[in-house]
Amino acid sequence: MNAPVPPAEALRRRLADLLDGLPPKQASGAVERLIANYRGETPTHTPILRDRADVAAYAAYRMPATFEAVHAALEACAAAMPDWTPGSHTDVGGGTGAATWAVTATWPGERGVTVLDWAEPALALGREIAGANPDLRGARWQRARIGAGLTLDDTDLVTVSYVLNELSEPDRTALVDAAAAAAQAVVIVEAGTPAGYARVIEARDRLVRAGLHVVAPCPHSAACPIEPGKDWCHFSARVSRSSLHRQVKGGTLPYEDEKFSYVVATRLPAEPAPARIVRRPQIRKGQVLLDLCEADEQLRRTTVTKRHGTLYKAARDAEWGDRWPPQEPPA
Secondary structure (H helix, E strand, O other): OOOOOOHHHHHHHHHHHHHOOOOHHHHHHHHHHHHHHHHOOOOOOOOOOOOHHHHHHHHHHHHHHHHHHHHHHHHHHHHHOOOOOOOEEEEEOOOOOHHHHHHHHHOOOOOEEEEEEOOHHHHHHHHHHHHHOHHHOOOEEEEOOOOOOOOOOOEEEEEEEOOHHHOOHHHHHHHHHHHHHHEEEEEEEEEOOHHHHHHHHHHHHHHHHOOOEEEEOOOOOOOOOOOOOOOOOOEEEEEEOOHHHHHHHOOOOOEEEEEEEEEEEEOOOOOOOOEEEOOOOEEEOOEEEEEEEEOOOOEEEEEEEHHHOHHHHHHHHOOOOOEEOOOOOOO
């Protein structure tokens, strides 16, 4: 019997199939136009993805990066809540459903899945792509205006990925409040830019005020210790680059790094990381420098040397975004 194809690989194959028959110039032109639109301000009543060509090109270009960023956030959630598996999932503003694929990669198995978006071509293509993932065979793809007036049914998990940037402030507030009211756990992902981080912090504050506690990336639910305007909290996920990526960006490397900011909050029991590595570790001769966000609401740099034994090896293997110290493997 053939082993099941991992969701990340199944998604890459399906997206490659999408580009068959779509002229390369049309695909890259659609992506460049859509990137320009996403960088601007888009009213919530105006779908950016207008037709199948738009959606196919942008899905092939953006879904792998969205998948990897959301998957990284969900893995942090799973580490903090090892005994919990969501039995239902609502993906708000999910478009072609990258976050639903990331959920199946984190917690395999079928569950009740609803994808909400205002762009019907994106929903239609998402439904088609999901045919390659057995865990998504029962997903519902539903058109909805995202923002004020949105009502969500109770669900275990709500994901909101790369959506807040498209909304006005009142709509962002309404969406976050609706997610907090409906879900046991909420995962919000935005671009890893100062503006994206600001939107995540705004959402984080609302989630905490709604009674949820933060489980990742922060090791606490108190105010972020980063001084506004001086720095921002973000992380990086490696993404395999398709030929379309190389065509649009003109690069030759087989990968690129997706920068993202995120927050995971829940009403359920959870064990946040003791600390989070918030910068790329600096490996020096005989020592590793780690920049940490710690549970006492402080940012600190710690130095791990050979004298620390096994902890030193763990520090050399540690990556930006990891919890620190690493989790002990189960006995």
